[in-house]
Amino acid sequence: MRNAPTILHLDMDAFYASVEQASKPSLRGKAVIVGGLGPRGVVATASYEARVFGVHSAMPMAQARRLAPNAAYLVPRFGIYREISEQVMGLLRELSPLVEPLSLDEAFVDLEAGEAAWDEASARLVGARLRADIRAVTGLAGSVGLAASKMLAKIASEQAKPDGMVVIEPGTERALLGPMSARTLPGVGPATGDHLRRAGIHTVEEIAEAGEDELVRLLGKAHGHALYAMALAHDERPVVAERETKSVSVEDTYDVDIHDRVRVGMEVQRLADRCVRRLREASLSGRTIVLKVRRYDFSTLTRSETLRGPTDDPGVVREAAARLLESVDTTGGVRLLGVGVSGLADYTQEDLFAQAAGEREGRDDLEERGEQTVGGGDVEPVVAVRGVEGAGERRWLAGHDVRHVEYGHGWVQGSGLGRVTVRFETPGSEPGRVRTFRVDDPGLERAEPLPLVAARGGADGGGGGEVPGGAIGADGALGAG
Structure with missing residues (x-):
């Protein structure tokens, strides 16, 4: 690990909701909730005004409406979110060639690699300037964490929210992490947290005191070793600019179960086209076509077919998805459908058995496109919530x-x-x-x-400011991302 806080983590504050407030003057300073608006929708982002009522991301939309009945409920506009994300990522790339995007609104930056910072003082200046530049370019607020490792930089940015900056000074990490909840560490989710809690381990300090052998006994070799190292504030993972994309997929969850087999087939074809569009936008192709079906009883089935060579042909993907659908019983109704492509490559090869080779279809309406940038690792499926209106009806989605x-x-x-x-x-x-x-x-x-x-300057983001170095959770502005 380095001896200066030159790894930066940026997290845009309540990104989707903040974009909507900046776009819509009547919503500034008011509770805004973005997500799927159907009975099965979930919250994607809630503004800080909405969080006062207990609304948070991943919450069922029906529960959010009970908690905040007077909030503005909007369908995501991924096109503008991605456009603004590119502006923010461009500012980050001016600082360093090593920028690791985690999502549209979050990224790590290695400031040393770009010679933008080399010690604590220069890192603080860069962080402050970056936040000012983001506000000048987008009108939005971003929170910044600076530390000697990725894990600590992300923890710092969480503590800096909303609209602040936290710097963790090298040498203070153990003292700062010690009293924090064990759930603060990466990889400690509900299941791991339950294991630790049953063993009487609640804080990061108690993880370190338990010792490596005990953690291996509780959690297994790989997880136990990794968790012990993190509890000691050891994290040597580098900032990686390009991560391998393993899959591209899209999903739709339906407000009402689809029972008509013909309609199910039409939806699969539409999803296949959207998936291919994302492949082409990323200049990729793939060999394995994957179909995901969640039925009325919440059982989820996955079927896959591997082609002779990689393709980005919509006809080929549609035919493969249709063949996969034939093996799935949808009699009781379907609540979710998804189509994905894996085994990715940056070239294509004609499928000699594809009857539809060369066929090119038109594009879906913009509001039906749930777009995200194709990043590293497994790309999360893009989820949209749709009704079952007729294809010819005009759909007016809230917020669009x-x-x-x-x-x-x-x-x-x-x-x-x-x-x-x-x-x-x-x-x-x-x-x-x-x-x-x-x-x-x-x-x-x-x-x-x-x-x-x-x-510019009109988005209601608050003044914010820098939290003194090392004072995580003491006098910084606390909040969820």
Whole structure:
């Protein structure tokens, strides 16, 4: 491990919700919850105003509505999230060639590799400047952790939230980690936490005191060794700029179980096309096609087929997915479908047995695309929550952008019973007026999101500031990511 806090961890504060607040003046300073809005939807991100009511990510949306009935509930707009993420990642790459993105809103940076920082003083300056640059470019707030290792930098950024910076000075790590919960350490989830708790181990200090042999006995050799090292603040993992992508996949969860076999087949075909689009955007192809089906009783089935060579042909992937579906009984209904491709490569090879070779299909509507950047390791499936409307209906999703011929740009507040309610405002305007239209109003159309640059300084992110070095949890602003 190095002797200076030159590994930086950036975590954008309540990213999706903050983007929505910056885009929509009427939502600034108010509770905003982003996620799937159907009865089976889950919370993707909650603004800090919503967290006051106990709402948090991964919570069932129905529970969130009970806790915060007056919050604004919006469907994700992954296109604009990814666009802003690229702006933030560009600022990070100006600091160092070693930037390791973990998601759209989170990354590690090795400041020494880019000669941006070499000691504590220079690291503090870089962290402060980065936070100011992010706010200037995007209008959003990001929290920064600086330490001598990745584990400690991430812990520091968690303690810096919201909109702050924490620096862990080398030599103070053990004293700072000791009183923290064992769940603070990476890899200590609910199951491991239960094992430790039953053994009377609750804090990081108690993990270290238990000793390596006892941890190996409790958790197994690999996990026990790793956990003991982390409890001693040892973490020598490097910042890795490029991580191997192992799979690309997309999933849809449905508000109402699908029973019609023809409809199930159509959904699988649509998912196959979306998956191929993500493959091509990443300049990848794959050999193994995977179908995932979660049935009415929550049982989940996975089927796969390996082709003769890698492909990015939508016809080939659709045919393979259809063959896999034939082996799955969907009689009782389907609540989730997914299509993925693994065995990735950066070239393609014609499948001689594909009848649809060379076929190219049109693209889905933007609001049906759950997009994320293709990063390292196993790429998490992109999840969208869909209803079962007819293919010809116009879908007005809460939070998505629209334009009216008379009133200009706005966003959907809600729809139902043949009506759609729109608030007309832009990132740089004052809070706008609300009007209601028929869902088939010819003057209303979908629109692309407007850039946030016009709202610089307008996003309600608070002042924030740096927490004195080493004072984790003492006088820093605490909060979830």
